[in-house]
Amino acid sequence: MRATRRGLLAAALALPAIARAQGPARVVVLGGGFGGASAARRLRQIAPEVAVTLIERSATYHACPFSNAVIAGLRDMAAQEFTYGALAADGVKVIAQAATHIDATARRVILADGGTVQYDRLILSPGIELRFKDIAGYSDVAAGVMPHAWKAGPQTLLLRDRLAAVPDGGTVVMSVPGNPYRCPPGPYERASLIAHYLKTHKPRAKLIVLDAKDAFSKQRLFQAAWKSLYPNLEWVGLSGGGKVVEVDAGSGTVKTEFASYKADLANIIPPQRAGAIALVSDVADRTGWCPIDPVSFESRLQPGIHVIGDAAIAGGMPKSAFAANAQAKVCAQAVADLLAGRTPGEPRLINTCYSIVAPDYGISVAGVYRPANGVLTDIEGAGGTSPLDAPPETRAEEARYAESWFRTITTEAFG
Amino acid sequence: MRTAAVLVLAAPLLIAAGPPPGASSCSGCHGAVVAGGIPPIAGRPATELTAAMRGFRDGSRKATLMDRLMKGFSDAEITAIAAFWANPS
Numbered sequence: 299m300r301a302t303r304r305g306l307l308a309a310a311l312a313l314p315a316i317a318r319a320q321g322p323a324r325v326v327v328l329g330g331g332f333g334g335a336s337a338a339r340r341l342r343q344i345a346p347e348v349a350v351t352l353i354e355r356s357a358t359y360h361a362c363p364f365s366n367a368v369i370a371g372l373r374d375m376a377a378q379e380f381t382y383g384a385l386a387a388d389g390v391k392v393i394a395q396a397a398t399h400i401d402a403t404a405r406r407v408i409l410a411d412g413g414t415v416q417y418d419r420l421i422l423s424p425g426i427e428l429r430f431k432d433i434a435g436y437s438d439v440a441a442g443v444m445p446h447a448w449k450a451g452p453q454t455l456l457l458r459d460r461l462a463a464v465p466d467g468g469t470v471v472m473s474v475p476g477n478p479y480r481c482p483p484g485p486y487e488r489a490s491l492i493a494h495y496l497k498t499h500k501p502r503a504k505l506i507v508l509d510a511k512d513a514f515s516k517q518r519l520f521q522a523a524w525k526s527l528y529p530n531l532e533w534v535g536l537s538g539g540g541k542v543v544e545v546d547a548g549s550g551t552v553k554t555e556f557a558s559y560k561a562d563l564a565n566i567i568p569p570q571r572a573g574a575i576a577l578v579s580d581v582a583d584r585t586g587w588c589p590i591d592p593v594s595f596e597s598r599l600q601p602g603i604h605v606i607g608d609a610a611i612a613g614g615m616p617k618s619a620f621a622a623n624a625q626a627k628v629c630a631q632a633v634a635d636l637l638a639g640r641t642p643g644e645p646r647l648i649n650t651c652y653s654i655v656a657p658d659y660g661i662s663v664a665g666v667y668r669p670a671n672g673v674l675t676d677i678e679g680a681g682g683t684s685p686l687d688a689p690p691e692t693r694a695e696e697a698r699y700a701e702s703w704f705r706t707i708t709t710e711a712f713g
Numbered sequence: 714m715r716t717a718a719v720l721v722l723a724a725p726l727l728i729a730a731g732p733p734p735g736a737s738s739c740s741g742c743h744g745a746v747v748a749g750g751i752p753p754i755a756g757r758p759a760t761e762l763t764a765a766m767r768g769f770r771d772g773s774r775k776a777t778l779m780d781r782l783m784k785g786f787s788d789a790e791i792t793a794i795a796a797f798w799a800n801p802s
Contacts, residue, residue: 381785381789552765627737635730646735646790650742650781664778666735666785680785684778696777703742710740 312348322349323637325388326407326417330354330382332361333423333607333622334456335711336490340630341421342388348637351415352385355396360450362481364704367654368445369447369458370491371499373707378450384713399580402600419633422581422588422597423607423622424573425449426480428587432569433473434544443547447488448480460563461495467502468562470554472540474509475569478587480513480617482606483663485567486584487653490520493528494656503562505519507533508554510541515616516653516663516683523655542566572609579603587611589662591665594632594642595625604629613673614665621649623707644669652700660696732740733793735786754798762795 325348327338338352367373367569382392388486396410400420407415428446430437436444447457464470470492489507496503505528512535514520524531534540540554545566552559552566571577571586581588581600588605589598592613597603606629607622615621625646632642647667652660665681667674686695731737743754754762757758768774770791786794 623741627740631731631737638732639728643731644734646738646785646787648735648738648741648780650782660740662778663748664781666782668734677785680781680783692777698749699742699751699777702747705747706744706751707741709744 302565316560322347322693324349324351324416325419325420325633325637326350326415326429327352327421327422327423328400328407329425329573329609330356330359330385330392330422331423331622331644332707332711333373333425333626334421334617335359335380335382335385336623336626337421337423337606337630338385338390339388339686339713340627341634342390344631345637346389348634349391349663350389351393351417352416353393353395353397353409354382355394355410357381357394360454361391361522361619361704361708362448362450362484362521364654364700365450365454366484366488366491366675368454368656369461369488370495371458371462372491375455376415380708387713389500394502395668397575398578400575400581400600400603402579402581402603405602418602420602420603421610421626421629421633422576422605423626424609426570426576427572427574427577427606429569429685432475433542433566435547436545436566436568436661440545440547441566444545444550444561444566446567447565447667448484448570455691457565461492462499464496464500464562466500468500469497469507469560470503470565471544471559471561471564472505472507473564473566474507474511474514474540474566475554476510476536476541479567479570480616482616483520483651483652485509485515486516486520487655488565489531489533490523490653490655492526493524496530499526501530504530506559506713507531508540508542508552509533509535512536516661517652518686519661519683520653520655521699522686523659527549527656529657534634548652572605576605576609582609583611585611591632592672592674593644593713595629601699604633609672613667614676615647615653615667615674616648618649618651619707620651620703623711624648649672650703652696652703654697654700655693658697659690659693659695660698660700663694665710715754732797733790736794736797739794739798755801757799759792759793759795762798763792766791766795
């Protein structure tokens with residue numbers, strides 16, 4: 299009985315391949331961030347015979363990397379904005395609509411207006427959803443007073459403007475979630491640049507960082523820099539009572555299990571999970587993230603759907619723009635291989651994340667990954683952070699390289 | 714005899730295409746010329762790229778983070794990546 303069912307399942311899965319013989323293979327990319335945009339463009343380059351459709355609700359994408367510099371008044375928001383013109387010029391059909399559901403059995407995406415889009419393979423890059431309810435009193439509405447700014451765009455500008463309005467002598471409070479979340483070193487880069495802003499413009503103001511964990515990315519590098527540059531920054535880890543459990547936007551109060559902080563400005567970065575469509579389409583598991591095969595990035599839960607970027611459970615790889623772009627290129631190759639009847643080769647992936655601690659002061663973390671025991675695994679002996687004892691010239695060079703990286707990766711993803 | 718012929722014909726279809734392992738990640742950082750930025754690699758001679766990557770790995774060449782990345786690659790993998798970027802498809 300079981301063998302028969304399997305046989306039927308195999309036959310059902312083979313159907314799209316038969317239908318495809320009558321027209322080009324159809325790949326739908328859902329989500330136009332670093333992962334989705336990179337995947338759509340790369341697929342058009344390596345498999346021009348494949349029809350590629352991008353579904354993305356926003357006409358303009360706001361990049362998160364370097365958005366902390368916008369918050370600190372060091373960068374113009376226009377430098378963060380990208381559109382999909384280059385993708386359309388590459389032959390990607392762009393549908394500017396939200397998708398509400400994926401029917402993995404029928405291999406189609408249901409759009410907000412009720413329309414459907416058929417696919418032979420789907421590349422899902424939905425990014426993150428913020429779990430507002432994990433912090434009592436926090437919500438989409440409360441974020442209008444206590445910005446998260448963890449999705450770049452209006453929230454970034456709100457936090458920038460609220461920071462500029464903090465009185466000298468005032469208190470800024472940041473709340474940082476436990477792992478996993480988008481951009482592991484991001485909160486600490488933000489803390490650094492907010493401290494830099496306060497030191498420069500509001501020398502009597504202070505920043506308190508309340509953290510739901512005791513260890514974090516590039517910790518020794520950040521803490522060494524804070525010690526020398528930012529006496530106005532106080533970091534409170536989990537064991538010091540740093541986990542935020544409740545906020546009151548009306549009174550500007552941020553509460554941990556042990557203490558209550560009165561903030562002139564609170565930046566609440568809530569816990570996260572995969573973008574909503576992954577949950578409603580059963581591509582995410584009980585952790586809220588999407589389990590994948592580390593060779594093809596195909597979902598372990600829904601055949602025909604490949605998941606890349608922040609939403610994927612990518613083992614040792616962090617949730618970063620660099621990782622999403624690297625995964626997109628490997629995934630696009632795997633999808634092209636599978637559509638052509640080839641077996642995808644075992645990939646090797648790289649991640650590099652720069653953080654800006656101050657103008658002309660950059661630090662980095664890097665890693666190399668390969669599939670092992672069913673997950674993407676750090677290659678031992680490779681990767682790691684910038685040296686603790688590097689001279690100022692090296693910090694300045696890494697800050698320049700960070701800018702260079704941003705220009706290159708956004709050009710590759712968005713044109 | 715007939716089966717063998719089919720297998721021979723089918724075999725090339727099963728070989729994965731595309732860049733060698735690791736090579737597609739490089740273009741996240743290495744693109745066009747950026748003043749004072751990360752150097753381009755596309756179209757550079759394979760011997761030059763191989764020497765640079767091996768130099769980063771063994772510490773004989775100054776690096777910011779390429780020394781950390783290259784420790785994840787063997788000689789053969791470095792040679793394949795260099796050959797790919799010397800003449801990227």
